[in-house]
Amino acid sequence: xxxxxxxxxxxxxxxxxxxxxxxxxxxxxxxxxxxxxxxxxxxxxxxxxxxxxxxxxxxxxxxxxxxxxxxxxxxxxxxxxxxxxxxxxxxxxxxxxxxxxxxxxxxxxxxxxxxxxxxxxxxxxxxxxxxxxxxxxxxxxxxxxxxxxxxxxxxxxxxxxxxxxxxxxxxxxxxxxxxxxxxxxxxxxxxxxxxxxxxxxxxxxxxxxxxxxxxxxxxxxxxxxxxxxxxxxxxxxxxxxxxxxxxxxxxxxxxxxxxxxxxxxxxxxxxxxxxxxxxxxxxxxxxxxxxxxxxxxxxxxxxxxxxxxxxxxxxxxxxxxxxxxxxxxx
Amino acid sequence: xxxxxxxxxxxxxxxxxxxxxxxxxxxxxxxxxxxxxxxxxxxxxxxxxxxxxxxxxxxxxxxxxxxxxxxxxxxxxxxxxxxxxxxxxxxxxxxxxxxxxxxxxxxxxxxxxxxxxxxxxxxxxxxxxxxxxxxxxxxxxxxxxxxxxxxxxxxxxxxxxxxxxxxxxxxxxxxxxxxxxxxxxxxxxxxxxxxxxxxxxxxxxxxxxxxxxxxxxxxxxxxxxxxxxxxxxxxxxxxxxxxxxxxxxxxxxxxxxxxxxxxxxxxxxxxxxxxxxxxxxxxxxxxxxxxxxxxxxxxxxxxxxxxxxxxxxxxxxxxxxxxxxxxxxx
DNA sequence: CTGAAAGCGCTTACAG
DNA sequence: CTGAAAGCGCTTACAG
Numbered sequence: 001x002x003x004x005x006x007x008x009x010x011x012x013x014x015x016x017x018x019x020x021x022x023x024x025x026x027x028x029x030x031x032x033x034x035x036x037x038x039x040x041x042x043x044x045x046x047x048x049x050x051x052x053x054x055x056x057x058x059x060x061x062x063x064x065x066x067x068x069x070x071x072x073x074x075x076x077x078x079x080x081x082x083x084x085x086x087x088x089x090x091x092x093x094x095x096x097x098x099x100x101x102x103x104x105x106x107x108x109x110x111x112x113x114x115x116x117x118x119x120x121x122x123x124x125x126x127x128x129x130x131x132x133x134x135x136x137x138x139x140x141x142x143x144x145x146x147x148x149x150x151x152x153x154x155x156x157x158x159x160x161x162x163x164x165x166x167x168x169x170x171x172x173x174x175x176x177x178x179x180x181x182x183x184x185x186x187x188x189x190x191x192x193x194x195x196x197x198x199x200x201x202x203x204x205x206x207x208x209x210x211x212x213x214x215x216x217x218x219x220x221x222x223x224x225x226x227x228x229x230x231x232x233x234x235x236x237x238x239x240x241x242x243x244x245x246x247x248x249x250x251x252x253x254x255x256x257x258x259x260x261x262x263x264x265x266x267x268x269x270x271x272x273x274x275x276x277x278x279x280x281x282x283x284x285x286x287x288x289x290x291x292x293x294x295x296x297x298x299x300x301x302x303x304x305x306x307x308x309x310x311x312x313x314x315x316x317x318x319x320x321x322x323x324x325x326x327x328x329x330x
Numbered sequence: 331x332x333x334x335x336x337x338x339x340x341x342x343x344x345x346x347x348x349x350x351x352x353x354x355x356x357x358x359x360x361x362x363x364x365x366x367x368x369x370x371x372x373x374x375x376x377x378x379x380x381x382x383x384x385x386x387x388x389x390x391x392x393x394x395x396x397x398x399x400x401x402x403x404x405x406x407x408x409x410x411x412x413x414x415x416x417x418x419x420x421x422x423x424x425x426x427x428x429x430x431x432x433x434x435x436x437x438x439x440x441x442x443x444x445x446x447x448x449x450x451x452x453x454x455x456x457x458x459x460x461x462x463x464x465x466x467x468x469x470x471x472x473x474x475x476x477x478x479x480x481x482x483x484x485x486x487x488x489x490x491x492x493x494x495x496x497x498x499x500x501x502x503x504x505x506x507x508x509x510x511x512x513x514x515x516x517x518x519x520x521x522x523x524x525x526x527x528x529x530x531x532x533x534x535x536x537x538x539x540x541x542x543x544x545x546x547x548x549x550x551x552x553x554x555x556x557x558x559x560x561x562x563x564x565x566x567x568x569x570x571x572x573x574x575x576x577x578x579x580x581x582x583x584x585x586x587x588x589x590x591x592x593x594x595x596x597x598x599x600x601x602x603x604x605x606x607x608x609x610x611x612x613x614x615x616x617x618x619x620x621x622x623x624x625x626x627x628x629x630x631x632x633x634x635x636x637x638x639x640x641x642x643x644x645x646x647x648x649x650x651x652x653x654x655x656x657x658x659x660x
Numbered sequence: 661c662t663g664a665a666a667g668c669g670c671t672t673a674c675a676g
Numbered sequence: 677c678t679g680a681a682a683g684c685g686c687t688t689a690c691a692g
Binding site: 281 | 334377379381382383384386387392399404405406407410411414415423424426427428430445446447448549552553574577578580581584585602603604606607608609611
């Protein structure tokens with residue numbers, strides 16, 4: 001493939017002015033059907049594709065948005081794919097940036113990206129400083145979507161954490177009275193909300209909470225939280241922050257000779273691909289990550305267009321009951 | 331923040347020609363130290379950042395590379411981050427595209443991306459058609475890196491699959507004589523190589539293989555491969571394609587009342603974040619995904635610069651022995 | 661309905 | 677050592 005065809009080449013071949021080509025392609029202006037046909041034929045014949053850099057320069061719109069990822073909690077590829085296809089559908093190209101470090105670092109990096117003017121908007125899938133948006137250039141939109149759950153926030157207050165309530169209600173109906181919550185890091189809004197819902201539901205149903213512990217999205221947090229329990233604690237139901245934590249809880253139980261679900265019921269979150277195959281398989285919350293990514297991107301796109309954010313969306317979370325939850329054995 | 335400063339604004343403030351600003355910034359031409367100082371001061375004062383679209387148009391270099399992901403096997407974020415930072419270090423911006431569908435679809439999409447001329451190079455982390463590179467525009471480099479393991483291929487023949495050999499040797503030394511390989515899909519070069527190394531090592535050591543089965547990277551493949559075994563099969567050692575398959579194998583064993591590692595030893599691949607917390611914890615292969623991503627990107631960058639690909643790199647795979655492997659109990 | 665022309669913000673020969 | 681000028685490939689008033 002030699003030199004690439006330009007709109008000028010197309011115009012020459014079609015026997016029209018170069019501006020006519022532009023009008024045909026943009027659908028603006030008023031071009032006669034015959035001229036339009038000739039131009040389109042020439043476009044096809046030359047395999048013409050417009051030079052986006054030139055267009056960007058002229059229109060002062062880059063047509064690009066950036067997505068910023070922090071340390072990943074769980075496989076975000078589906079989320080990225082969802083965000084990417086939403087961006088594409090809206091006529092944007094999506095670029096991904098991975099940013100290590102803490103909130104401060106990440107926020108600075110986002111500001112840098114905003115300053116580069118390569119992007120019309122930036123979507124962050126990791127927590128950012130609350131002051132971020134004020135410091136950004138006014139013509140760059142920044143939307144922070146801490147994680148999947150936070151998208152839910154836009155769909156309705158606390159919709160996100162309702163599975164925690166459902167978990168507890170169901171387990172209580174099975175006969176559980178004693179609960180433990182191994183929570184996620186508090187600077188994740190989703191973790192905080194689950195935490196709140198946990199406490200509120202325990203209180204509302206008059207159940208016993210053995211505590212809220214962990215505050216980390218790791219397997220260690222799960223193991224340690226069980227190791228720290230006094231002998232003879234079971235029966236017990238553990239609401240774990242996610243499936244990784246839940247696996248740690250199950251291991252902690254096994255180490256102490258406590259059976260799951262006989263002695264301890266365990267719930268996770270995220271429906272890891274291994275979770276259906278664990279023994280016992282893990283009760284968890286499945287979330288439609290692709291849709292969550294799509295919605296986050298739609299939120300950014302709405303901001304770019306000065307439209308109100310999409311609202312009234314159906315929840316993306318669905319509880320999947322599996323073998324790790326059952327009535328207490330005694 | 332109002333209108334953005336251009337090089338012309340900088341020139342005006344510094345009292346020089348606009349071209350001088352360009353020379354100072356590019357380091358080309360010969361500019362006196364005083365003039366350079368004045369320009370740099372003006373740059374800083376105005377917060378000037380060059381318009382990349384304009385530069386791209388003028389230089390006919392976009393400074394962009396694309397990464398294409400297929401259906402993810404396991405969390406590729408670290409790999410993407412590694413690739414991204416390598417790209418950045420080489421002066422490129424990396425863009426990510428997720429592509430669903432089969433090899434055919436993916437290859438077409440890559441060709442489309444190449445045709446868009448938005449990218450100087452494209453790196454695919456999923457299998458592509460062998461004919462792909464011939465059909466691509468000659469000025470766009472395309473590098474396919476099926477997955478982490480394939481990067482190893484560039485680092486030395488079969489370096490990738492050597493852990494399979496090490497697994498088998500170690501297990502044989504522990505007293506295992508009967509093996510089963512639950513393999514990955516054959517169109518993944520990495521799966522194919524492990525398969526070959528498995529067969530060759532079994533043969534070389536005079537061991538017994540109960541078969542090569544599965545050919546899928548799923549938990550079901552693991553469960554089914556154990557369900558299909560005749561009663562009384564153990565003791566046995568299973569080399570699973572990855573940790574997800576291995577978890578399926580462990581579940582299959584549990585369903586049949588076979589203990590791990592007493593009756594069946596199991597090895598995985600990828601060191602999932604849950605793997606250290608399984609009960610028993612899973613012996614597996616840890617790979618430095620960030621480095622693998624970096625190397626894949628370096629391969630693309632070398633291709634862009636018409637340099638030979640980097641060579642002689644240390645292996646990225648490391649076996650982690652855990653509880654799922656032991657001497658057969660009888 | 662169509663064309664000639666300006667200009668987006670750069671880089672880079674070229675002339676001085 | 678520095679500046680005036682052309683041109684990358686588009687879009688969009690503007691004139692006809």
